[in-house]
Amino acid sequence: MTRIVRTVAELREQVRAWKAAGEQVGLIPTMGALHDGHLSLVRLAQTKVKRTVASVFVNPKQFAPHEDFDAYPRGETRDAQLLESAGCDLLFAPNAAEMYPQGFSTTINLTGVSEPLEGAARPQFFGGVATVVTKLLIQAEPDIAVFGEKDYQQLQVIRRVTRDLDLPVEIVGAPTARAEDGLALSSRNAYLSTEERAAAVALPNAMKAAIAAVQAGERVETAEAAGKAALEAAGFRQVDYFDFRDADDLSRLGPDALPSGARPRLLAAAWLGKTRLIDNMGA
Amino acid sequence: MTRIVRTVAELREQVRAWKAAGEQVGLIPTMGALHDGHLSLVRLAQTKVKRTVASVFVNPKQFAPHEDFDAYPRGETRDAQLLESAGCDLLFAPNAAEMYPQGFSTTINLTGVSEPLEGAARPQFFGGVATVVTKLLIQAEPDIAVFGEKDYQQLQVIRRVTRDLDLPVEIVGAPTARAEDGLALSSRNAYLSTEERAAAVALPNAMKAAIAAVQAGERVETAEAAGKAALEAAGFRQVDYFDFRDADDLSRLGPDALPSGARPRLLAAAWLGKTRLIDNMGA
Numbered sequence: 245m246t247r248i249v250r251t252v253a254e255l256r257e258q259v260r261a262w263k264a265a266g267e268q269v270g271l272i273p274t275m276g277a278l279h280d281g282h283l284s285l286v287r288l289a290q291t292k293v294k295r296t297v298a299s300v301f302v303n304p305k306q307f308a309p310h311e312d313f314d315a316y317p318r319g320e321t322r323d324a325q326l327l328e329s330a331g332c333d334l335l336f337a338p339n340a341a342e343m344y345p346q347g348f349s350t351t352i353n354l355t356g357v358s359e360p361l362e363g364a365a366r367p368q369f370f371g372g373v374a375t376v377v378t379k380l381l382i383q384a385e386p387d388i389a390v391f392g393e394k395d396y397q398q399l400q401v402i403r404r405v406t407r408d409l410d411l412p413v414e415i416v417g418a419p420t421a422r423a424e425d426g427l428a429l430s431s432r433n434a435y436l437s438t439e440e441r442a443a444a445v446a447l448p449n450a451m452k453a454a455i456a457a458v459q460a461g462e463r464v465e466t467a468e469a470a471g472k473a474a475l476e477a478a479g480f481r482q483v484d485y486f487d488f489r490d491a492d493d494l495s496r497l498g499p500d501a502l503p504s505g506a507r508p509r510l511l512a513a514a515w516l517g518k519t520r521l522i523d524n525m526g527a
Numbered sequence: 528m529t530r531i532v533r534t535v536a537e538l539r540e541q542v543r544a545w546k547a548a549g550e551q552v553g554l555i556p557t558m559g560a561l562h563d564g565h566l567s568l569v570r571l572a573q574t575k576v577k578r579t580v581a582s583v584f585v586n587p588k589q590f591a592p593h594e595d596f597d598a599y600p601r602g603e604t605r606d607a608q609l610l611e612s613a614g615c616d617l618l619f620a621p622n623a624a625e626m627y628p629q630g631f632s633t634t635i636n637l638t639g640v641s642e643p644l645e646g647a648a649r650p651q652f653f654g655g656v657a658t659v660v661t662k663l664l665i666q667a668e669p670d671i672a673v674f675g676e677k678d679y680q681q682l683q684v685i686r687r688v689t690r691d692l693d694l695p696v697e698i699v700g701a702p703t704a705r706a707e708d709g710l711a712l713s714s715r716n717a718y719l720s721t722e723e724r725a726a727a728v729a730l731p732n733a734m735k736a737a738i739a740a741v742q743a744g745e746r747v748e749t750a751e752a753a754g755k756a757a758l759e760a761a762g763f764r765q766v767d768y769f770d771f772r773d774a775d776d777l778s779r780l781g782p783d784a785l786p787s788g789a790r791p792r793l794l795a796a797a798w799l800g801k802t803r804l805i806d807n808m809g810a
Contacts (some may be wrong), residue, residue: 252693280770320669347776349639350657350691356632382665383693408633410535410666
């Protein structure tokens with residue numbers, strides 16, 4: 245069975261033992277509710293290092309009071325079984341008191357890449373993400389850490405904070421795992437009703453159409469407007485953003501046609517009923 | 528000679544080589560302009576670990592625009608000679624581009640212990656300190672790091688951020704080194720004129736008198752007021768604070784006589800001409 249540890253001391257002892265034996269270690273930080281997307285991160289790590297550690301921690305600091313912290317899906321037994329099936333060596337599952345002991349008072353804040361998109365929609369989010377991921381990287385001392393491109397802005401924030409704080413770890417981005425119809429896998433997909441799940445495919449479809457349009461020379465703002473209209477027509481009740489951005493620093497592209505040499509990435513967030521879906525694609 | 532390195536890569540290579548050879552490493556972060564106080568930190572580290580690394584970096588992020596960043600005393604040759612005389616093994620002297628490369632956008636912020644006293648007088652200060660010290664601890668990967676009690680609130684901030692981020696290092700506080708007349712050693716003492724240097728002794732004397740008074744049962748606010756009056760009478764033009772505080776969380780004590788079981792620390796900051804002096808003592 246995949247071994248489960250709950251304290252930083254146990255985690256560090258195991259990782260240091262592996263490293264002392266010359267085995268490299270990869271960390272896959274998660275909030276649990278694991279699906280094939282997470283398991284693809286474990287498998288990618290296994291191609292690069294000998295030992296893999298998944299962490300499961302639903303981080304209260306990255307949820308605002310009105311968000312879905314209490315409702316966020318949890319199920320450690322199933323998570324542990326899935327990690328076992330993927331050959332993951334260790335599950336680190338701390339409780340909140342282990343991560344944020346009495347008197348905890350430190351926050352890691354970023355400017356720049358953290359500010360637009362998710363940062364604008366969820367002001368507390370990336371401070372919470374940067375703080376907990378930095379802690380996990382310091383706790384586990386891995387050689388590599390794997391994050392899904394599904395949360396693309398988060399990946400860029402983590403790359404930035406890792407570089408800025410000189411953390412001795414390689415950050416690896418993994419391609420987004422998708423259902424057969426193209427919907428990005430997400431723990432929050434569990435919130436969708438049958439009808440909503442059927443409508444959700446409009447999100448990747450609208451994104452593919454917008455990318456094809458700008459690649460054919462369409463103006464960026466025209467493609468973005470068409471994408472938003474397609475989502476609303478498919479039953480999405482609100483589109484938070486549907487933006488072509490620079491793939492590196494997430495600065496805005498457009499409104500005109502893309503110049504040659506641009507490195508566009510299309511990022512979108514939209515609400516289907518009570519569920520907020522996000523996705524992104526290279527263009 | 529004490530070897531000088533300027534890059535994180537060289538620093539880490541040397542420290543890892545020592546650790547691989549079973550030698551523990553102590554870091555002494557400084558802003559240069561070294562004096563006997565700094566050397567006492569090196570000597571304390573040498574009683575605990577085999578290898579010592581001093582860093583010299585005048586950190587722009589902990590100075591406000593109107594403060595003395597440009598005037599802050601610098602002199603690497605003399606610093607290196609002093610470290611050599613103390614038997615320090617390595618001097619890490621990065622430039623600003625090595626510490627804060629293009630696009631740097633991360634800040635570590637604390638609430639609580641960072642807020643009163645120096646935090647109130649210098650709003651940017653502890654964010655800058657916490658960020659650079661965290662970077663140095665991650666860069667150097669020392670077993671211990673030694674900081675002077677002279678900057679007592681800074682020491683408490685560093686203890687807090689180290690615990691909060693799970694940095695695998697022991698933070699060691701070292702007693703304040705003092706001149707024969709009792710003035711705490713400080714690089715900023717170099718700013719004092721001969722007359723100001725003579726008057727400066729009023730600071731430790733007023734502190735000792737206030738401590739003696741509260742130990743004899745005097746009310747805290749009476750002892751604090753007497754201390755401020757003594758400083759003003761001695762020629763200090765402004766007293767930023769002269770406060771009895773809890774030694775651990777720096778919460779305010781008084782106004783009445785101290786209860787038994789209190790862990791008081793007296794902290795003071797006051798201006799003599801253009802120079803701001805700080806000091807603190809256990810009580």
